[in-house]
Amino acid sequence: xxxxxxxPFGRFRxxxxxxxxxVILALCASLGVANAQFLTMQNLFDLLTSYAFxxxxxxxxxxxxxxxGIDISFTATASVAQYVTLSVANAYGANWISxxxxxxxxxxxxxxxxxxxxxxxxxxxxxxxxxTLNIFYGLLIFFTGGKYIYSLPDxxxxxxxxxxxEWGKDTSYGANxxxxxxxxxxxxxxxxxxxxxxxxxxxAMGDNADAAQRLGFHIFGxxxxxxxxxxxxxxxxxxxxxxxxxxxxxxxxxGKELDVVAAVVLGGASLMGGxxxxxxxxxxxxxxxxxxxxxxxxxxxxxWSPFFVGLVILISVSATARSQRKRRTPSARx
Amino acid sequence: xxxxxxxxxPVTKVSELSIAGRQLVAICRALAADxxxxxxxxxxxxxxxxxxxxxxxxxxxxxxxxICVVFVSHRLDEVLEIAERVTVLRDGxxxxxxxxxxxxxxxxxxxxxxxxxxxxxxxxxxAPGAVVLEVQGLGRDGDYDxxxxxxxxxxxxxxxxxxxxxxxxxxxxxxxxNPPDRGSIAxxxxxxxxxxxxxxxxxGIAYVSEDRLTLGLILDQSISANVTxxxxxxxxxxxxxxxxxxxxxxxARWVAELGIKVSNPDNPVKTLSGGxxxxxxxxxxxxxxPRVLILDSPTVGVxxxxxxxxxxxxxxxxxxxxxVLMISDEIxxxxxxxxxxxxxxxxxxxxxxxxxxxxxxxxxxxxxx
Numbered sequence: 001x002x003x004x005x006x007x008p009f010g011r012f013r014x015x016x017x018x019x020x021x022x023v024i025l026a027l028c029a030s031l032g033v034a035n036a037q038f039l040t041m042q043n044l045f046d047l048l049t050s051y052a053f054x055x056x057x058x059x060x061x062x063x064x065x066x067x068x069g070i071d072i073s074f075t076a077t078a079s080v081a082q083y084v085t086l087s088v089a090n091a092y093g094a095n096w097i098s099x100x101x102x103x104x105x106x107x108x109x110x111x112x113x114x115x116x117x118x119x120x121x122x123x124x125x126x127x128x129x130x131x132t133l134n135i136f137y138g139l140l141i142f143f144t145g146g147k148y149i150y151s152l153p154d155x156x157x158x159x160x161x162x163x164x165x166e167w168g169k170d171t172s173y174g175a176n177x178x179x180x181x182x183x184x185x186x187x188x189x190x191x192x193x194x195x196x197x198x199x200x201x202x203x204a205m206g207d208n209a210d211a212a213q214r215l216g217f218h219i220f221g222x223x224x225x226x227x228x229x230x231x232x233x234x235x236x237x238x239x240x241x242x243x244x245x246x247x248x249x250x251x252x253x254x255g256k257e258l259d260v261v262a263a264v265v266l267g268g269a270s271l272m273g274g275x276x277x278x279x280x281x282x283x284x285x286x287x288x289x290x291x292x293x294x295x296x297x298x299x300x301x302x303x304w305s306p307f308f309v310g311l312v313i314l315i316s317v318s319a320t321a322r323s324q325r326k327r328r329t330p331s332a333r334x
Numbered sequence: 335x336x337x338x339x340x341x342x343x344p345v346t347k348v349s350e351l352s353i354a355g356r357q358l359v360a361i362c363r364a365l366a367a368d369x370x371x372x373x374x375x376x377x378x379x380x381x382x383x384x385x386x387x388x389x390x391x392x393x394x395x396x397x398x399x400x401i402c403v404v405f406v407s408h409r410l411d412e413v414l415e416i417a418e419r420v421t422v423l424r425d426g427x428x429x430x431x432x433x434x435x436x437x438x439x440x441x442x443x444x445x446x447x448x449x450x451x452x453x454x455x456x457x458x459x460x461a462p463g464a465v466v467l468e469v470q471g472l473g474r475d476g477d478y479d480x481x482x483x484x485x486x487x488x489x490x491x492x493x494x495x496x497x498x499x500x501x502x503x504x505x506x507x508x509x510x511x512n513p514p515d516r517g518s519i520a521x522x523x524x525x526x527x528x529x530x531x532x533x534x535x536x537x538g539i540a541y542v543s544e545d546r547l548t549l550g551l552i553l554d555q556s557i558s559a560n561v562t563x564x565x566x567x568x569x570x571x572x573x574x575x576x577x578x579x580x581x582x583x584x585x586a587r588w589v590a591e592l593g594i595k596v597s598n599p600d601n602p603v604k605t606l607s608g609g610x611x612x613x614x615x616x617x618x619x620x621x622x623x624p625r626v627l628i629l630d631s632p633t634v635g636v637x638x639x640x641x642x643x644x645x646x647x648x649x650x651x652x653x654x655x656x657x658v659l660m661i662s663d664e665i666x667x668x669x670x671x672x673x674x675x676x677x678x679x680x681x682x683x684x685x686x687x688x689x690x691x692x693x694x695x696x697x698x699x700x701x702x703x
Contacts, residue, residue: 200559200576211543216564
């Protein structure tokens with residue numbers, strides 16, 4: 001196949017990700033012209049840091065969506081995970097490894113609970129996760145009385161600052177906890193989906209669960225893994241958020257689900273399952289972040305932000321759907 | 335519904351009907367709109383012979399009541415049975431229109447494909463090897479009972495019977511998806527219990543499902559993804575990660591081996607023709623190196639030229655020593671492409687005969703009796 005060397009780019013040019021990239025570049029260029037503060041190293045690092053929480057959750061949700069399910073209980077899972085983890089850390093002492101182990105454990109268990117309910121009761125995942133969102137959150141508020149934790153261990157509050165480098169005069173940048181966690185999450189999710197046996201099985205199951213079963217795939221196990229992965233991501237994201245906020249507030253995370261859904265959907269994942277990429281999710285997250293950041297930098301009231309996010313989702317998703325319809329030639333029939 | 339002479343409970347959900355029943359509902363809906371012209375696009379593709387007969391009768395009733403019917407099909411015997419005039423299209427161009435009385439199936443297939451086809455029993459290359467799979471007194475309540483037969487290495491065994499005769503249920507039991515209540519299954523002389531299809535696949539039993547579109551393929555995903563799904567573990571390299579190169583060479587090998595016509599293996603599998611789609615399904619299962627290959631209706635929705643390619647693959651597999659069980663509604667298919675033919679009726683195995691010792695009529699009688 002002589003043309004095959006160029007084919008991957010041809011396909012990429014038609015993909016959702018390509019258009020997202022174009023939109024992001026255009027948006028960056030115009031924001032850069034409109035406001036000198038936008039295209040700065042400072043702003044880039046600020047954006048990565050403040051969107052790490054949404055980004056890590058988006059990766060978990062991406063995997064669930066590809067598997068053909070949905071989970072919106074992750075904000076409650078994250079709230080529970082950070083409250084439990086930092087309460088334990090305050091009471092018994094801990095280090096980075098143990099706090100992550102606890103948060104991942106709590107998240108994983110709550111994810112497994114979701115998977116059990118969805119599969120044993122055979123209820124649609126959206127309904128189960130709406131229910132568990134309220135159950136997790138309700139129990140958390142009941143047991144904590146909604147009290148904030150303001151005093152975090154010193155080492156946790158100080159955070160991490162690696163790979164420091166100088167940029168411009170007198171300012172140094174480096175990878176903080178948020179950026180490191182985001183990068184690792186992207187890498188692990190990409191490997192899981194693209195380079196493992198399990199990842200290919202998840203795509204197949206999300207697209208056609210019956211056919212996947214005929215292939216001898218362990219559907220129960222795959223679903224279990226997917227929802228646990230979501231829970232684990234919620235656990236990691238919760239620590240990232242607590243470190244950034246320098247406090248644990250049981251009431252502030254719930255309600256942020258739709259930002260996460262927006263990032264994943266902007267990234268081209270389908271709610272029907274089987275479709276979605278890590279690159280797309282990264283670009284979806286970037287678009288969301290740039291849009292919300294740009295609105296603030298342009299001095300537009302931040303009340304407008306949800307409006308523009310909604311508009312961009314509508315335009316982006318319908319544009320992709322349209323180009324796919326156009327491209328679909330009638331399939332060859334016998 | 336009375337007009338077309340069918341009896342269905344109007345409050346039944348369509349999803350609960352058989353495929354034939356759904357087809358009838360679709361026809362009723364078309365007629366309820368006072369249609370003068372009824373275009374039926376492959377209405378029989380998923381029906382059994384029995385149901386086809388009912389449909390053909392219905393179409394002749396419609397003809398008598400003055401409705402014009404365009405019947406699009408690749409099943410030549412039905413076309414000849416039902417039509418006054420036959421128009422043949424090939425590669426998007428009209429080959430010609432003929433009065434049905436003046437042509438026969440052979441001429442029609444020649445017109446369709448430009449090739450002449452030989453219909454004859456394909457037994458000559460039979461060199462039956464050792465017994466691979468042996469079923470003894472197998473039974474499952476409500477599905478089938480008292481079924482015993484053997485599959486030998488290098489043998490193609492046809493299995494036919496009406497829908498509901500228990501043949502698909504039996505095949506699913508051999509694939510571990512429908513565990514039997516009684517009897518035994520032995521592979522290479524050793525008794526095995528199959529409780530999941532993962533076990534069956536692990537032991538070298540492969541099953542090409544009857545419904546390619548909903549059970550056999552992940553239609554929106556690429557040809558590569560579909561071909562590699564059964565062998566992911568084998569493609570895994572260091573750290574259990576799948577290398578892009580191992581994947582590509584695996585796909586290239588099977589695309590070449592089965593002559594799958596693809597412009598690019600990364601295209602979705604739904605862009606292929608029926609025959610090529612079926613080759614993808616076959617490639618997927620052949621890659622597991624099965625001892626026993628169960629094919630459920632392997633040529634449904636495959637045009638007549640491509641059918642031959644599928645049969646050729648089946649014969650080749652048999653020559654390589656695979657035991658093939660081919661389930662089909664089409665009696666000529668099992669007769670002409672099997673060494674031995676089994677017939678099931680009402681859950682029992684009623685006939686087990688070498689293809690050379692039977693005829694189309696005898697089998698038809700055994701199926702419908």
